[in-house]
Amino acid sequence: MKLNSKAAPVSFQNVTKIYGRDVLAVDKVNLEIEAGKLVTLLGPSGCGKTTTLRMIAGLEMATSGRILIGDADVTTLPATDRDVSMVFQSYALFPHMTVLENVSYGLSFSGFSKSETRERALVGLDLVGLKGFDARLPSELSGGQQQRVAVARALVLEPQVLLFDEPLSNLDAKLRRQVREDIRAIQQDLGLTVVYVTHDQEEALAVSDEIVVMRNAAIAQIGTPRQLYDAPVDRFVADFIGEANLLPCTIESVSGDQATIAIEDYRYSLASRGLSEGPASMAVRPSRLVIGAPQGFSATVAKATYVGVRMEYTLEASFGSMFAVQDDVDQPLAVGTDVTVGFAEKGPVLLPEG
Structure with a gap:
């Protein structure tokens, strides 16, 4: 049966x-x-x-x-x-x-x-x-x-x-x-x-x-x-579904459904989601922050935590703190290390205001 x-x-x-x-x-x-x-x-x-x-x-x-x-x-x-x-x-x-x-x-x-x-x-x-x-x-x-x-x-x-x-x-x-x-x-x-x-x-x-x-x-x-x-x-949804860093940015230009944003001297292209030029905010997951990227914005390692399968880092930038993770547990970054932080290819998303 x-x-x-x-x-x-x-x-x-x-x-x-x-x-x-x-x-x-x-x-x-x-x-x-x-x-x-x-x-x-x-x-x-x-x-x-x-x-x-x-x-x-x-x-x-x-x-x-x-x-x-x-x-x-x-x-x-x-x-x-x-x-x-x-x-x-x-x-x-x-x-x-x-x-x-x-x-x-x-x-x-x-x-x-x-x-x-x-x-x-x-x-x-x-x-x-x-x-x-x-x-x-x-x-x-x-x-x-x-x-x-x-x-x-x-x-x-x-x-x-x-x-x-x-x-x-x-x-x-x-x-x-x-x-x-x-x-x-x-x-x-x-x-x-x-x-x-x-x-x-x-x-x-x-x-x-x-x-x-x-x-x-x-x-x-x-x-x-x-x-x-x-x-x-x-x-709200970005912060509630999994961990997300909510970062300020500036939308410098919009072409069709793509926007170019700036954080300090770093430029990145992503979906505009209906937003126009000007100040904006975006969500980026901890795993999609690339520490040591060839291009990015400046940050400093404020905290490093080993949790077995990965390293967890708190990073301090000019606009505030971020939480990032890395799989490399054998060569952890020391607290106080200056790093360049970029975004993965599938990285942040712009957030409508509200």
Whole structure:
């Protein structure tokens, strides 16, 4: 037996959520989530991402607007009438039940016979790499294994949409990497529609087909991980998605869609992004600063840190500090060294004001 996916798209049409009289949690959000994709809602605390997830689940009701799952308008439906499953941050396993009983719990209310319930639960455990763990209690499992049980319990219900609310926050760094890879592999193998909430940028970049960056109850930018990393729409997204140096520059000329910028005596050509001549700012990733470039601007090494696989440097220039990384760990630069800093071929991006 193989679990079949009933993956469905999710649509938010001008959805607003207000708590009480005036607490705006989600503000006129329009969002299309394709069937079979993993979409992450990413943002700082209080941005509206968890409220958005809970409105898909039916745990919160929209104040206005429409929410569709597949072709069905679920805006006013209670959670029990929506074909979704949710994996919580706390796992929410029953401590007195075995792993198999925990995974079977939801199935026992779905009209399946005892034998089919057992079979489906065993398939679910196999899918998450826990074959043979069915007789154990949650207390006999590691944190990562408990999270997999919670995933299996959600999977066996074959939901149209599978929801994850900060699923890895209780795990250590090594386990987080492993479990996020497991979740991504299962989602892709089964073609599930997954909506995933996190505040961890690296986690979002690692698992997502698409990322929805939220800020102040609204959507700041939607795109693939690479689109958001390489072409953030503004300073907030640039600074929030991975690390970015926000540097001042001057746009000296614009020709078509290309601009020539200047930092001190250094000139560099890049996409103009609709900007015109004059003062501007740009974002450049630490790995795209080239220390020791033949052409560039002047800086001094203020701090050098060895972190195993790379060197991390804080550089001081006339306009402020920058953070840069280098793979060469065998010949690190000494603090106080004067260097020339340039940009990699795929280097900075100009940022619209705001």
